Amino acid sequence: MQLNKNKAKIGMMFDQIAGRYDFLNHFFTANLDKCWRRKIIRQIKYFNFPFDTVVDLASGTGDMMAELLKLGPEKAYSFDISEKMLDVQRVKIKDERLVIEVADSENMPVGDNSVDILTIGFGVRNFENLDKSLDEIRRVLKPKGILIVLEMFGMKKRNVLFEFYFTRIMPLFGKLISHSTYAYDYLHNSVMKFKTVDEFAALAVSRGFALRKKDNNFLKFVYSVYLQKS
Ligand SMILES: C[S@@+](CC[C@H](N)C(=O)[O-])C[C@H]1O[C@@H](n2cnc3c(N)ncnc32)[C@H](O)[C@@H]1O
Numbered sequence: 444m445q446l447n448k449n450k451a452k453i454g455m456m457f458d459q460i461a462g463r464y465d466f467l468n469h470f471f472t473a474n475l476d477k478c479w480r481r482k483i484i485r486q487i488k489y490f491n492f493p494f495d496t497v498v499d500l501a502s503g504t505g506d507m508m509a510e511l512l513k514l515g516p517e518k519a520y521s522f523d524i525s526e527k528m529l530d531v532q533r534v535k536i537k538d539e540r541l542v543i544e545v546a547d548s549e550n551m552p553v554g555d556n557s558v559d560i561l562t563i564g565f566g567v568r569n570f571e572n573l574d575k576s577l578d579e580i581r582r583v584l585k586p587k588g589i590l591i592v593l594e595m596f597g598m599k600k601r602n603v604l605f606e607f608y609f610t611r612i613m614p615l616f617g618k619l620i621s622h623s624t625y626a627y628d629y630l631h632n633s634v635m636k637f638k639t640v641d642e643f644a645a646l647a648v649s650r651g652f653a654l655r656k657k658d659n660n661f662l663k664f665v666y667s668v669y670l671q672k673s
Pocket residue numbers: 450453454457468500501502503504505506507522523524525528546547548549563564565566569570571
């Protein structure tokens with residue numbers, strides 16, 4: 444399968460599955476995705492990272508933002524290129540501190556050096572231009588600001604269990620429930636072809652971040668990566 448990460452195409456794909464996204468996400472991860480997001484909040488508290496202004500990029504239906512709001516930020520922004528994913532978030536989260544807006548990772552409507560924490564849950568793998576996105580994230584973060592990336596990273600070695608689950612189980616249920624023939628084939632391919640966690644961290648370091656921590660959430664392919672603007 445040819446991977447097309449063109450922003451318009453990716454946005455349309457998520458628009459198409461927005462109504463079923465939450466159900467499928469929790470179903471496919473057996474609700475573990477909720478634990479991974481909560482663990483990030485515990486780490487933010489543990490490291491004592493400031494959280495006055497937070498951004499959740501590629502925010503989708505807002506599960507990460509819902510957790511971030513529990514920290515008690517003064518201002519919060521959810522950005523995504525899919526209007527329909529954000530529409531689901533608008534119904535789920537009502538909070539006067541929160542601005543929900545269509546915006547892409549290469550051009551966020553917030554000022555330089557203005558954000559304490561920026562999270563991205565299962566988003567970076569879909570970015571059309573990762574280098575440009577990292578530069579933009581660096582621009583908006585305050586000095587020493589924190590970027591937290593929760594992602595399914597590529598793997599160096601073949602993993603038979605992973606391949607069976609992603610090529611047989613997920614497309615079957617994904618197509619049945621979301622009615623998208625493309626989205627769940629794309630999911631598998633985008634993970635297979637994505638950088639390993641170490642390659643991703645090295646890229647981030649080359650764009651002006653320091654690696655603070657990488658947390659193996661699941662089978663050494665779902666990680667939370669903590670990076671600090673240096
Ligand atoms: C797999 S969903 C993740 C949603 C949510 N963060 C979560 O953890 O469930 C990926 C999201 O990334 C968004 N996205 C993809 N490329 C993007 C980009 N360049 N800028 C902003 N959002 C993007 C998609 O529209 C989609 O909502």
